[in-house]
Amino acid sequence: MIRRPAVLALSIAAVLVAVPALARDAHDGHGRALGEEGQADFEGWLLLAQSGDAEAQFELAWMLDTGKGVAETDEEAALWYRRAAEQGNAAAQNNLGVFYATGEGVAEDDAEAARWYRMAAEQGDPVAQSNLGALYYHGEGVERDLSRAFELTWSAADQGYATAQYETGNMYARGEGIPQSDANAVRWYRAAAEQGLAEAQFAMGYHYAHGLGVTENDAEARGWYLAAAEQGDAGAQYNLAIMHDTGEGGPVDDAEARRIYRVAAEAGHVGAQYNLALMHDEGEGGPVDDAEALRWYREAALQGDADAQFNLALMYDHGEGTDADPEEARRWYREAALQGDDAAQYQMGWIFDIGHGVPEDNDAALRWYRKAGAQGNTAALYNMAIMFDTGDGVAVDQTEAARLYGAVARLGDPDAQYLLGEKYAYGTGVAKDFETALMWLAIASENGSTAGATSSDVLSGFMVAEDIARAKARAERCRASDYADCD
Structure with missing residues (x-):
């Protein structure tokens, strides 16, 4: 029984995410700290807010927004954010924009979100600049304008806002709103990464692993992946596990790879779930455990991973980690086959060809063999040739049989070469x-x-x-x- 190999390509998801938006501003413009006295503190801010103090109105709104010392209520928070915003409080203007962008406490309205973000951005608020930049990036509430998006995001990044630094790196990496430059991308990723932003640490790891904007350095890549992984970044955990698995940037350590794959798998990372299943399946980094392999193949299969679906089907087909179950095997072969997996398409053809757990159905067998054969699957092409050669479920067609034998022969199959x-x-x-x-x-x-x-x-x-x-x-x-x- 042949399993699919582990997925060992380094993930790039965190590098290519769209510019995020909707960051709240939590600072107090006059440096007054949020209180820690619960209801009493709330009542103190309420008295000041009712007297017209804009900073108190912001602090009161923040407490209502986050449930700090009082029951959370978006409608009341929106009301106080608005009062502070109308007095020119930049943090309140930004947060009111977030409410309009998300529909919290007010009717969702991207244009109104942009209006409030712009007011705060014009006062130099970096969070608002980043949020407004995201609206320009996506064309939400404003006409899409990548140059304007970059300008706003860069302005926030230049003030040291880590999220905007990461976003600026992304825009340089993709060449959106600015000429593409890996070197400049790395500059901004590094700035954000050194502030502890996990996504930026992942991006630094990826750029060092692939020599993008920096000299390729697997040990440096490992270090950045580790930093992000320790903050719970599942993509970084997955890539770090791969490096332990393959010995990139340090020694091979299958046991450590298995441990880290598990952490990422439990966070829902589909590649980690698949690779963890394979390690249990093949006994890498620990003993063979068919039940655990079955469990993790299933988790990845449920997320739509075709390789996991195929291996899960094999386990049900052969009774590994569970009782043999041809019906469940057929279900998962079919799921993988419908995604275009040629080996699964071949298995579906074979199931109907010989009646494995189902009545024989030559039409269905030929249909699945054709799908697999169109992708160059040798076994499917060979079986179709046999069907046309012998008239097994189809009309004899020696010309088609010879054509198919020829196709398989040129793929190096000695049986087809003999029959041709x-x-x-x-x-x-x-x-x-x-x-x-x-x-x-x-x-x-x-x-x-x-x-x-x-x-x-x-x-x-x-x-x-x-x-x-x-x-x-x-x-x-x-x-x-x-x-x-x-x-």
Whole structure:
């Protein structure tokens, strides 16, 4: 039984996320700290707010917004944010914009969100500048304008706002609103990463791993992935596990890879779930545990991972980690097949071809074989050739059988090479041609087919030395060209 290999490509999701938005502003413009006295503190801010103190109105709104010392209520929070915002409090203007963008406490209105963000941004508030930049990036409430988005985001980044620094790095990495520059992307990712932003730490790890804007350095990549992983970034955990798995940037440590895959898997990372399943399946980094392999293949399969669906189907098919269950196996083969997985499509064809847990259905078998064959699946092409050659569930069609044998033969299959040689020897589905027949029989023999060797010897007895030599020369040329030059 052949499992799919582990997914060992480093994840790039965190580098390519869209510019995030909707950050709240939590600072007090006059430096007054939020209180810690619960209801009494709330009542104190309320008295000041009712007297018209804009900073108190903001603090009161923040408490109502976050449930600090009082029951959370968006409608009341919006009311006090508005009063503070109308007095020019930039933090309140930003947060009121967030409420309009999300529909918290007010009717959702992106244009109104942009209006309030703009007021705060014009006062230099970096969070509002970043949020307004995100609206320009997405074209929400304003006409999409990547140049304006970059300008606002850069302005916030230049003030040291870590999220905006990361967003600026993203825009440089993608070349959006500014010419693409990995070196500038790394500059801004580093600024945010050094402030502890996990997404930026991930981006630094990815850029060092791939030599983007910096000299490739796997050890440095490991260090940044570790920093992000320790903050719970599942993508960084997954990439760090891969590096332990493969020995990039340090020694191979399968046990540590398995441990870190588990952490990311439990956070829902589908690649980590799949790789963890495979490690339990193959006994890497610890003992074989079919039940755990089944569990994690299922988790990844439920998230739509076709490789996990295929391996899960194999386990149900063969009763590993569970009782054999052909119906459940067929369910997961089908899920993977519907995603275009050619091996799963072949398995579906085979199930209907032989009646494995279902009534035989040659039409269904041929339909699935065709899907897999269209992707170059050797087994599916070969089985279709057999069906047309023998009339198994379809009308005999020697021409189609010969065509399919030819396709499989050129993929290096010795059985198909032998049968194609027989077709040319007898002239079934193709014009009789002893020289071409001997070429394919000789190739089959060289590739380990005993039937090909026997037929090659027999056919040579009916041919002159000159034709035999020409056929064998063609066979050598055909194999040497990886079956590109066989005519």
